[in-house]
Amino acid sequence: MTDHASEPTPPPHGLPAPAPAGASALPDGTYDGTVVLVTGGGTGLGKAIAAEFARLGADLVIASRKEERLKAARDELAGLGGRVTSVPCDIRDPDRVAEVFDAAQEAYGLPDVLVNNAAANFPVPAEDMSPNAWRSVVDITLSGTFFMTREFGRRHLAAGTPGSVISIGASYAWTGGPGFAHSAAAKAGVKSLVESLAVEWGPYGIQVNGLVPGLMPHEDMTADIRGNLDRATPAQEHASGDRQRELSSRQPALRVGAPRELGWAAAFLASPYARFITGHTLVVDGANWQRRGLVSPEVVTVREQMGRGPFEG
Numbered sequence: 001m002t003d004h005a006s007e008p009t010p011p012p013h014g015l016p017a018p019a020p021a022g023a024s025a026l027p028d029g030t031y032d033g034t035v036v037l038v039t040g041g042g043t044g045l046g047k048a049i050a051a052e053f054a055r056l057g058a059d060l061v062i063a064s065r066k067e068e069r070l071k072a073a074r075d076e077l078a079g080l081g082g083r084v085t086s087v088p089c090d091i092r093d094p095d096r097v098a099e100v101f102d103a104a105q106e107a108y109g110l111p112d113v114l115v116n117n118a119a120a121n122f123p124v125p126a127e128d129m130s131p132n133a134w135r136s137v138v139d140i141t142l143s144g145t146f147f148m149t150r151e152f153g154r155r156h157l158a159a160g161t162p163g164s165v166i167s168i169g170a171s172y173a174w175t176g177g178p179g180f181a182h183s184a185a186a187k188a189g190v191k192s193l194v195e196s197l198a199v200e201w202g203p204y205g206i207q208v209n210g211l212v213p214g215l216m217p218h219e220d221m222t223a224d225i226r227g228n229l230d231r232a233t234p235a236q237e238h239a240s241g242d243r244q245r246e247l248s249s250r251q252p253a254l255r256v257g258a259p260r261e262l263g264w265a266a267a268f269l270a271s272p273y274a275r276f277i278t279g280h281t282l283v284v285d286g287a288n289w290q291r292r293g294l295v296s297p298e299v300v301t302v303r304e305q306m307g308r309g310p311f312e313g
């Protein structure tokens with residue numbers, strides 16, 4: 001008989017790796033004949049979400065401010081299956097938002113699915129944040145999401161057709177986000193919009209859900225957000241190229257998320273297999289947002305974390 005008590009315990013190995021890139025979570029053709037509009041679909045997580053819908057047969061419309069990035073992503077996404085159109089748009093402008101829907105309708109028809117992925121964020125202590133910095137983040141993240149959603153809802157209500165909205169959030173909508181006061185407040189507003197509009201529009205067949213990514217590093221991350229990740233890991237890890245391992249060791253999953261894991265969740269939420277799910281915000285973050293230590297960590301102010309000296313007014 002083996003003496004289990006004397007065997008060393010295997011080290012924790014974290015959550016299993018995701019299915020390989022290119023695999024789909026839903027049956028082939030789930031989105032055949034469907035139009036999906038993704039804001040910020042030219043970069044990062046938005047592009048990963050768009051790719052998953054494309055693999056499943058959707059026609060895509062991607063919209064954001066920078067035409068060059070949109071064009072590059074359009075070519076990449078077109079290789080995955082369906083048709084792809086890109087429309088330059090600043091979602092803070094309701095007139096431009098209406099034009100995106102006009103362009104989508106002209107190309108393929110009224111989008112059946114809207115993914116509100118575009119957002120803005122940079123770390124800054126609240127006392128250093130200018131009024132314009134606040135406005136910029138809140139206008140893009142919250143007002144832009146509302147303008148897109150409103151346009152989608154109005155067109156579907158007028159046409160009498162069902163639809164599905166997915167708004168990308170962040171877990172600090174529940175917890176607050178020191179250093180990200182603007183973005184956290186805006187994402188809390190996005191979560192609240194999901195809950196209000198799911199009830200308002202359920203009777204018309206429109207689902208409204210939220211989807212929250214955990215830490216999912218990708219090559220398009222802004223310098224500001226990348227800088228924040230660098231602060232979270234000691235300098236020697238950057239030098240040795242071990243940043244990914246260091247970031248992983250700080251997650252309960254013992255790994256970071258892969259953007260495609262968000263794509264699979266989005267494709268499920270808007271699919272025929274999720275028709276009774278609405279008003280819900282799904283968190284895909286390996287339980288990172290629920291972390292609590294047995295012992296509270298020492299408090300380090302946001303100023304100190306960002307290497308800023310005392311506030312001088």
Ligand SMILES: CCCCCCCCCCC/C=C/C(=O)SCCNC(=O)CCNC(=O)[C@H](O)C(C)(C)COP(=O)(O)OP(=O)(O)OC[C@H]1O[C@@H](n2cnc3c(N)ncnc32)[C@H](O)[C@@H]1OP(=O)(O)O
Nearest residue numbers: 119120121122124130132133136170222224225228229232
């Ligand atoms: C401690 C460890 C923690 C580890 C975890 C870290 C990871 C956290 C991840 C959090 C979740 C991520 C959520 C996200 O949303 S990521 C998405 C990020 N992507 C983007 O933001 C893309 C779009 N962003 C932008 O284009 C720009 O950032 C910006 C929003 C600034 C652009 O908008 P706009 O063109 O309208 O803006 P302006 O350039 O005119 O600037 C407007 C005002 O904002 C001030 N500003 C800009 N950058 C900063 C900064 N870094 N710090 C302070 N202030 C800033 C700018 O000066 C303008 O204000 P003033 O006119 O008063 O000067």
Ligand SMILES: NC(=O)C1=CN([C@@H]2O[C@H](COP(=O)(O)OP(=O)(O)OC[C@H]3O[C@@H](n4cnc5c(N)ncnc54)[C@H](OP(=O)(O)O)[C@@H]3O)[C@@H](O)[C@H]2O)C=CC1
Nearest residue numbers: 040043044045064065066090091117118119168170215216
């Ligand atoms: N990456 C992560 O770990 C996390 C991300 N998130 C959320 O995930 C989503 C995607 O983030 P991520 O992919 O990392 O970030 P990116 O910076 O790659 O994407 C942001 C996108 O939004 C677009 N955008 C920004 N402002 C506007 C605007 N005014 N009008 C239209 N489009 C705009 C940008 O395109 P352009 O510049 O061309 O306008 C860009 O494509 C966001 O909602 C973010 O808050 C939440 C938690 C963690």
